[in-house]
Amino acid sequence: MKRIFPLSKVYGLLEPGSVVMVTTTRKGKSNIMTMSWHTMMEFEPPTVGCVISNGNYSFEILKSTKECVINIPTLELAEKAVARGNTSGRRVDKFKALGLTPEPASIVAAPLIAECYANLECRVMDARLVAKYNFFILEVLKAWIDPAIKNPRTIHLRGRGAFMVAGETIKLPSKMK
Numbered sequence: 373m374k375r376i377f378p379l380s381k382v383y384g385l386l387e388p389g390s391v392v393m394v395t396t397t398r399k400g401k402s403n404i405m406t407m408s409w410h411t412m413m414e415f416e417p418p419t420v421g422c423v424i425s426n427g428n429y430s431f432e433i434l435k436s437t438k439e440c441v442i443n444i445p446t447l448e449l450a451e452k453a454v455a456r457g458n459t460s461g462r463r464v465d466k467f468k469a470l471g472l473t474p475e476p477a478s479i480v481a482a483p484l485i486a487e488c489y490a491n492l493e494c495r496v497m498d499a500r501l502v503a504k505y506n507f508f509i510l511e512v513l514k515a516w517i518d519p520a521i522k523n524p525r526t527i528h529l530r531g532r533g534a535f536m537v538a539g540e541t542i543k544l545p546s547k548m549k
């Protein structure tokens with residue numbers, strides 16, 4: 373028998389992508405924000421929609437600079453990604469606090485996080501839904517990947533401190549690219 377599930381926990385059922393760390397930079401000061409509410413919207417150019425709360429420092433920086441990097445951590449970085457998940461960069465230099473390494477990106481001013489297995493340099497391509505939903509539509513301009521990591525163990529938020537770790541890869545006939 374199924375039971376009714378609280379609406380406040382639904383996000384943990386539909387959680388789409390992996391937990392990522394969004395970096396932004398303004399006036400030489402860089403910040404990191406943990407984010408899980410994002411969705412792919414187009415294949416090429418890759419387009420990503422994401423919700424960044426207007427109370428977050430990253431919201432201010434992204435809105436004004438229109439650039440960011442989506443850094444994808446694996447299990448090894450999970451604690452760092454989540455530990456500082458609720459600390460604002462207004463008060464803390466999260467690169468220093470987390471012991472992470474900023475690396476220059478090639479197109480945008482925001483840095484890559486060297487320790488993450490993939491990094492997506494992004495520019496805001498549509499901000500029309502920002503005022504209403506805090507929803508930024510980003511175009512991925514350049515993507516970087518660590519070829520040594522064949523089966524990335526990305527982390528996925530289930531809600532309330534629970535995370536699922538990506539594991540097995542299976543292959544099935546599919547018309548999806």
Ligand SMILES: Cc1cc2nc3c(=O)[nH]c(=O)nc-3n(C[C@H](O)[C@H](O)[C@H](O)COP(=O)(O)O)c2cc1C
Pocket residue numbers: 391403404405406407408409410423424425427428429430431453454456457458459460461462529
């Ligand atoms: C696992 C996890 C996922 C999160 N996902 C989001 C998200 O999708 N959007 C968002 O605005 N904040 C999200 N947050 C909260 C921000 O990371 C948090 O508010 C952070 O302190 C904002 O940092 P900033 O003020 O330096 O930008 C998440 C936090 C955690 C721990």
